[in-house]
């Protein structure tokens with residue numbers, strides 16, 4: 001995958017040299033390039049922002065600088081680059097975007113080329129998204145319901161979630177398959193607790209079933225723990241569970257937890 005990131009703070013992306021993503025870059029699985037937006041600002045102060053039309057607090061990022069930057073990065077990647085002359089999908093991190101989910105991470109991991117445009121201040125002049133929307137797929141994406149100072153950290157979050165899904169990035173081929181939000185039997189449940197040696201640590205025992213060697217009982221115990229945690233920590237996920245995916249044991253446990261499955265309430 002080819003990955004370009006445009007930001008006024010390229011230093012934010014030092015973590016891309018580390019760990020799984022760093023190794024993927026060394027191996028060539030991931031061709032990641034970080035660009036300084038100010039390289040395309042032409043005045044002596046390298047200005048990238050201006051006051052908002054209509055008034056209000058803060059500053060807005062100027063469209064001309066972004067236009068030149070995005071054009072240059074696109075031209076630099078085609079027609080002879082690894083992307084084979086195609087064009088990137090443009091990702092604009094913003095708290096007003098659509099939610100970033102595991103499903104969206106999987107969709108983006110299948111793309112040959114992503115370009116992240118990291119805004120700061122009150123955001124990027126909206127005409128930039130309108131302009132590139134006529135030529136590229138443009139997605140404005142939020143990583144959660146809180147406000148960051150800029151798109152850099154959100155981009156790191158998305159790149160890590162996407163990067164670990166690329167072929168060969170995870171050591172264990174199954175690691176991505178039993179993620180809490182991945183498709184499969186435990187879909188829509190968060191994962192339960194995990195344990196390793198020693199069997200007793202500071203008086204805390206590992207649940208004996210995990211030492212029993214009984215695979216069926218272990219699987220049932222893990223599912224119970226996943227259900228308990230989902231009810232405790234993510235009641236909205238528990239409320240949205242599809243009854244078709246629940247067995248009798250699941251239903252009994254949910255009742256014990258005084259969680260009643262009420263289809264009428266699902267929309268609320």
Ligand code: 6GU
Nearest residue numbers: 093094143144148150154
């Ligand atoms: Cl993508 N950007 C910013 N600045 N804040 C956010 C966000 C993105 N997602 C949640 N909060």
